[in-house]
Amino acid sequence: MSRTIAERMIVAADLPETPTPATRLADLLPPGAVAAALSDPPPRLAPAAGDHDRWAQVSVADRAEILATATELTERPWPILLASEYARFHQEGNRVGYEEPYFERRTRLTAVTLAAALTGDQRWLTEAVDGINLICDELAWTVPAHAWKNRERNSPVPSPDDCDLDLFAAETGAVLAWTDHVLGDALDGYASTIRPRLRAEVNRRVLEPYRTRRDWHWLTTSINNWNPWIHSNVLACAFLLNLAPETRAEIVNLTVEGLDLFLDTYPMDGGCDEGASYWGRAGGSLGDCLALLHDATRGRLNGFAHPKVAPIARYFPAAHIADDWYVNFADGPARLRERSLAAPVYRLGRHTGDDLVLRHAAMINARGGRLIGRLASFGRVLQVIFTPELRETGPDRPADGDHFWFPDTEVITARLAGLTLAAKGGHNAESHNHNDVGNVVVAVDGVPRVVDIGVGTYTRQTFSRDRYQIFTMQSEFHNLPVINGYGQLPGHDHRSRGMSADVAADRVRASLDLADAYPAEAGLESWNREVTLDGSTVVINDRWQLDRAPESLAWHLIVNGQVTQQAGTVVIKADEGRDLIIEYPADLLAFTAQAIALTDPKLSEAWGPELTRLIFTAEPALLAATGNLSLTARPA
Secondary structure (H helix, E strand, C coil): CCCCHHHHCCCCCCCCCCCCCCCHHHCCCCCHHHHHHHCCCCCCCCCCCCCCHHHHHHHHHHHHHHHHHHHHHCCCCCCCCCCCHHHHHHHHCCHHHHHHHHHHHHHHHHHHHHHHHHCHHHHHHHHHHHHHHHHHHCCCCCCHHHHHHHHHHCCCCCCCCCCCCCHHHHHHHHHHHHHHHHHHHHCCCCCCCCHHHHHHHHHHHHHHHHHCCCCHHHCHHHHHHHHHHHHHHHHHHHHHHCHHHHHHHHHHHHHHHHHHHHHCCCCCCCCCCCCHHHCCCCCCHHHHHHHHHHHHCCCCCCCHHHCCCCHHHHHHHHCCCECEECCCCCCCCCEEEHHHHHHHHHHHHHHHCHHHHHHHHHHHHCCCCCCHHHHHEEEEEEEHHHHHHHHCEEEEECCCCCEEECCCCCEEEECCCEEEEECCEECCCCCCCCCCCCCEEECCEEEEECCCCCCCCCCCCHHHCCCCHHHHHHHCCCCCCCCCCCCCCCCCEEEECCCCEECCCEEEEEEEECCHHHHHHHCEEEEEEEHHHHHCCCEEEEEEEEECCCHHHHEEEEEECEEECCCCEEEEEECCCCCCEEEEECCEEEEEEEECCCCCHHHHHHHCEEEEEEEEEEHHHHCCEEEEEEEEECCC
């Protein structure tokens, strides 16, 4: 029998001993310890391009992929960034027109820098010089959706002096800093002006705004993945560029303070209410930060001992279904293909001694996916190609009997007999929230069949007051009831009344009351949902008490696969593996199936051209103030 995640031992024998357990990072890494750890210059964090022996250690497969990516990207001219495309976000809400060429520049610079280091070919060095200068010449490193100052001016384009420190300004700084670190001498040999310009721009656009302003929203009012993601890039700039020792120490101390703000808001169970996709930039970026602090000080600054780090590390494998499928509550795709994510997962697993996390890191690397993708951080790519342990292979999914319960976050995942069940409680003001209290996901043989649709391409509407007009955010497009015609509402008060779980090796049951997630007009006094995985069967049982007999009740399930139906049974056909059979009381429910066309490429990339919404509508006999109903799902 597999142990549950709560039963896995944490082994930290390979770590330096720490003093008494600390509840804050600042207790582990106080200013005095930071000053002592930074008394020596930082070591190299990646081999220089001239270190041919080290670059020869890159695997044949990784080398081939890097060179193929660099070649593909350089078959066309460097992308042009137009002010008119920047303005489109302000004018019509479009993010893609500017962001796609913006991100391509950074991806291309990463690829050609690595190609230059791998081959010593002057062609790639020239490409890198062009990329550095193009990026340094950009009007802004902040993407239009995050350009707060020109929004305040009601201007469609930014000013060069704005320097809003968003995710991608910080990420740009790190891309340039890693490029400088890897190609340093070669850049000096090309032109003596390149590195001073690069360093001046990173200082002006990233480090100075970080040091001089402490009112960024990701440090104050909206602390989520932005906090560790930006800090990971600020730290990279601080350690990789030639800063005065006192400036580097100041930045590290500010980073420790900033990361504590993030950790203070995180639940003790390590759950990520932003979902598995954003875990990569929440818990994953925390891992990046801690790895940089550790490596740049030769292990003297060890933040991995913080008591929340180990449970944070476990959340990501807990959300894994199989291959590249994940439980995707909140804003996130159901499929995650970013291979460079193996880097922070590996470091978190290594330093917390969690074999489950380490195996998941190796699986991420082994399953494929692009190494240098649209948002692949340069430092992560370097760690992947220089970590031979990630070349090991292992199982592509958690084992049957691996059950994970996060009581603070109110998320559970469980696996038995080839079935994966996930369910959530929580509230409807979570970061990247969907109105989804009580939502469930069911996978068969590693493929989701009762699914969370995910999120489409971001636009201005996605993070506006009109967010919940987007169908993917609405409870009516999750696996939830519609009560008297009402779906759930957004807001912290619209929450579960508490979620509990009973977890055994061969049976898992979770229950919660959804009543407060719905408006008062729905007439709910209680709506208790119990979800059970017992052997090879999932049962969703709802029991309700309303203040009056309802005019209508309906249950929605979003499913992946061809749908066939006969009275009392719906079959979700699988291309491979077993079908899923859903059984319902035909005397109490009328059934219809509604195709959901997925025209957004972010949705169709995961699911194909369409999903299906199953609608079970209560017959008059079920429209009572007090009642209960069960839907059963099992593999064919």
